[in-house]
Amino acid sequence: MHPELFTLPFVNLTIQTYGLMIVLGFLVALFLARRLCRRLGENPDHVTNFCTYAVLFGIIGARLFHVIHNWADYRDNPKEIFAIWTGGLEFVGGFVAAFVVMVVYFRRKKLSILKFLDILAPALMLGLSFGRIGCFFSGCCFGAPSDLPWAVRFPTFVSHSQTIDGERIVGLRYSTPFYYQIITDRDRYCEPLLRLADDYYDGYTDDNGHWVSRLDLIDPDQQDKFHLYPKQPGLLTSEQLEKLGDGTYQMTPIHPAQLYSSANALILCLILYLLFRSRRFNGQIFAFMLIFYGIARFFLESLRNDSPLEFNGLTISQNISLLIIPVGLIMLLLLRRRRVS
Secondary structure (H helix, E strand, C coil), X not given: CCCEEEEECCCCEEEEHXXXXXXXXXXXXXXXXXXXXXXXXXXXXXXXXXXXHHHHHHHHHHHHHHHHHCXXXXXXXXXXXXCHHHCCCCHHHHHHHHHHHHHHHHHHXXXXXXXXXXXXXXXXXXXXXXXXXXXXXXXXXXXXXXXXXXXXXXCCEEEEEEEECCEEEEEEEECHHHHCCXXXXXXXXXXXXXXXXHHHEEEEECCCCCEECCHHHCCHHHHHHCEXXXXXXXXXXXXXXXXXXXXXXXXXXXXXXXXXXXXXXXXHHHHHHHHHCCCCCCCHHHHHHHHHHHHHHHHHHCCECCCCEEECCEEHHHHHHHHHHHHHHHHHHHHHHHHHC
């Protein structure tokens, strides 16, 4: 993990890897979209203007989607809601927000929404491939346990810097994948994947932020709603920190799910780009994107371990995938039929 690349001198501005990859993804996606726009004889400035609005509202939508799904992590520390540079953007939320912006923009300009959807589909996948690399460096969107040769272990701690009264203070925090292995994930596991010694924990808590010091103080009927609450690194002794740092406690290897998602998005970009060259009607490429991405995302979610199981034993992204796949199929059928008629 390398969530922080470097800090600019004098101004104490830390460059986050996640943010940098988001910016790079936006730029390469914009380059591809402008190129496809010229191929269809449209003014590429429309793409530039729209993407500027879409990236702003898309980030807001993606962050909002993530915060809603992980509200327990932000309830007691609302300032972290705005710390998007630490990771935590969900593609589906960003896509929905950007889609609304697109409809408003292109309708006001009296341009074909379907045509520009085809232009944006390959570019969207290209940008996503960069964003998922940023997820890997930040440790968000992490994978499920795996014994495959390429399974990865994330570090126990990552540095966490902040500027207070003009002074840059560097501390430690648990990496997200490690933290989620030392607490109980009631959706998937009855016990933590990695059980630390008792002195590493500071009581029990539930998803509503209720804290108790001992399990026997909780009503027996409510005990299954509470999980062990780890002490923060700043409260650990030097001996405890040393044991966490020397490999005494190692997290269970997990799938590099972020890299799977990055490779998947890059492959989809290539497929959509090749299909674009032989497109027959407006909206065709976008419909293919919904179908391909929906199928891929459904299966990729099964290799992740960060999203809670919500409806029908599936994550919210899997449920949405089950919706957008038929939407893409229906869209493809209707647009093809309209073209033929």
